[in-house]
Amino acid sequence: MPDTAQDASPLFGPGSQFGELCNDPRWALAMIRATVLEAAHPQIGAALLDSSTFVAHPWRRLRNTLLSLQRMFGADDHVRLREAARLNRLHGRLNGTDARNRPYDAMDPGVRAWVVATLFESTVTMCRLSGQPLEQAVMERLYREFQAFLGVLGDAPGQLPDSLNEFWIYYDRVVEEELENTEAMRVILYKLFDHLPAPPLLSGLPTLWATGRALAGPVIGAITVASLPEPFRRRAGLPEMPGAQTLMQGAYLAVGLTRFLPEDWIRPERVADLLALSPGSDDPRARTISALADRMKRAGALLRLITPLTAPPEPAARTGTQRSAEEFFHEVLDQTGDGHVDWPDLAAMARELSSRLDLDEPEETRLYNAYAEWWRELQSGLDADGDGRISAQEYATAVPSLAGPALIRVAEVLFDVTDVDGDQSIDADEYRALFRTAFHRDTTGSDGTYTRSAFVKDFLSFMAGQQRSTPYDPLLAEA
Known part of the structure; x- marks a missing residue:
């Protein structure tokens, strides 16, 4: 028994x-x-x-x-x-x-x-x-x-x-x-x-x-x-x-x-949170590890100087804020990594945003519906061969048509579900819930909040695929 x-x-x-x-x-x-x-x-x-x-x-x-x-x-x-x-x-x-x-x-x-x-x-x-x-x-x-x-x-x-x-x-x-x-x-x-x-x-x-x-x-x-x-x-x-x-x-x-290590060191959620931190995050742990990474880079450079062996070249670092259409396609739009964009990719974006904001019904459904409307717009405008999905080449030839009315609707709905108190601005707590970091310096207005018009403008600028964005890259582009 x-x-x-x-x-x-x-x-x-x-x-x-x-x-x-x-x-x-x-x-x-x-x-x-x-x-x-x-x-x-x-x-x-x-x-x-x-x-x-x-x-x-x-x-x-x-x-x-x-x-x-x-x-x-x-x-x-x-x-x-x-x-x-x-x-x-x-x-x-x-x-x-x-x-x-x-x-x-x-x-x-x-x-x-x-x-x-x-x-x-x-x-x-x-x-x-x-x-x-x-x-x-x-x-x-x-x-x-x-x-x-x-x-x-x-x-x-x-x-x-x-x-x-x-x-x-x-x-x-x-x-x-x-x-x-x-x-x-x-x-x-x-x-x-x-x-x-x-x-x-x-x-x-x-x-x-x-x-x-x-x-x-x-x-x-x-x-x-x-x-x-x-x-x-x-x-x-x-x-x-x-x-x-x-x-x-x-x-x-x-x-x-390793279970004999201090409990705080090995809790899965702590390890996962640490791995998910962006180098630009305001979290003190990110700053500490970023500083350690910089020192490791310097040590690696010194080692390459004094060793006779030829080391493989480092991949080119990303510079500036520009992003090519191909990079945006693979880093942001192709969420499932299968080489093309269709509804599951946009649904994955809606799923990630809903999870971050811990949305209930009907807010979650509103966000999914907005993404579904955007997918129909994309499919109508970019799917040249009619195979039901968008290739990188199809996307690259029609980039200017990406930010249409349906994407504006996605931005507006995302603002609404982030603005929990409905005061038509995103405060510091609401911003952190979405981006998991403090306000970016050039985001807030004179009243210390993120307005609807500024939010929609920044979201559309990011989704147009040409500019990198400190808050939005960790949200939808990073692994």
């Missing part, structure tokens, strides 16, 4: 099993593994390829995922229900057909159950691979918490099996019968880390980042593959490096040792 004292502890918030485990550094490896198993499901893989920003904006996606889990597993029931409603609205917009003309729907109860199943199973596997398997009572408690998570989303009981013993039968069946070697899974395993952009705070160290990524990417991929269920690895034909199992267990053990 389960421990009755343990049964009395809350399913969410402090005291829950999830609350104890989610701050374990090993959870980073577990989440990569869970994401791969999700992407191997054909419906989820298709949705990721069509609508997700995980390739072009992985750090933003990471931060938003952590924030969502914190809201769902936190102690505040009101916050949890609001987040569940937001997730349901988001998932309700993700549907279509894959490359084999099979339908997918993010609201499919079986698909949602599989996402929760991978989170639970990867957490259990994380502990087992690092030599600290969960006790049966703890595992059962954790399973009930994940069942409750699915219940808060509003899914009918029974999508996940009632008992833990039945869960393992269900899990093995899905792995053996439903998972595939999908393109989304291959992107995560073999391409994502090869092209992973530097987080905003490290964007000024391209050579250092590229070197570290080249070394770490294949290792992380090998560790993840080695941790996947053996029947799926065999059926999907996934290669396994010699010694990969030993490497994987060593990695889990090594990462697990």
Whole structure:
């Protein structure tokens, strides 16, 4: 029988099993593994390829995922229900057909159950691979918490099996019968880390980042593959490096040792916030790390002067405020990173802005509708070959027509939903909610606020694609 004292502890918030485990550094490896198993499901893989920003904006996606889990597993029931409603609205917009003309729907109860199943199973596997398997009572408690998570989303009981013993039968069946070697899974395993952009705070160290990524990417991929269920690895034909199992267990053990560091150093949300900081942010942590990055640059330059070896040239630094049409297309418009622009790219912008501002209905729907109207305008004016999407070449030949009436409407709606108190100006707190930094010096008027006309003008100037913008680049362009 389960421990009755343990049964009395809350399913969410402090005291829950999830609350104890989610701050374990090993959870980073577990989440990569869970994401791969999700992407191997054909419906989820298709949705990721069509609508997700995980390739072009992985750090933003990471931060938003952590924030969502914190809201769902936190102690505040009101916050949890609001987040569940937001997730349901988001998932309700993700549907279509894959490359084999099979339908997918993010609201499919079986698909949602599989996402929760991978989170639970990867957490259990994380502990087992690092030599600290969960006790049966703890595992059962954790399973009930994940069942409750699915219940808060509003899914009918029974999508996940009632008992833990039945869960393992269900899990093995899905792995053996439903998972595939999908393109989304291959992107995560073999391409994502090869092209992973530097987080905003490290964007000024391209050579250092590229070197570290080249070394770490294949290792992380090998560790993840080695941790996947053996029947799926065999059926999907996934290669396994010699010694990969030993490497994987060593990695889990090594990462697990960091849990003995001070708690504030390893909390996932703190690490994610730090990575998301822009060098121009007013956050003291950004200034400190930017100063350290400058010193590293100087040290690297000195090393190149005194060493006889020829170092590869640094990528050209961005200078000034000008941006080419091609840069704007790939950095801002192509949010999903698939080389063209269509509705999922604009929906991703609306999703990011809604998440930053924590919008409820109907404000979120107003913003999505404004972006949908802009997409129709873009499609009508720029889609020369009628294939339902816009290429970089089509965009470059029609740049002047980008900022039409529908984009002005997007700017006005974004101003309205940011102006929480409805006083027709954005104050310092509202500005920080959107841009996550203090007022830019040349933004505010004489009264210390950001007026509607100034906001719309700046937004249109940025979206016209020719000028870089200190506040807007971190909002929509950075990874």
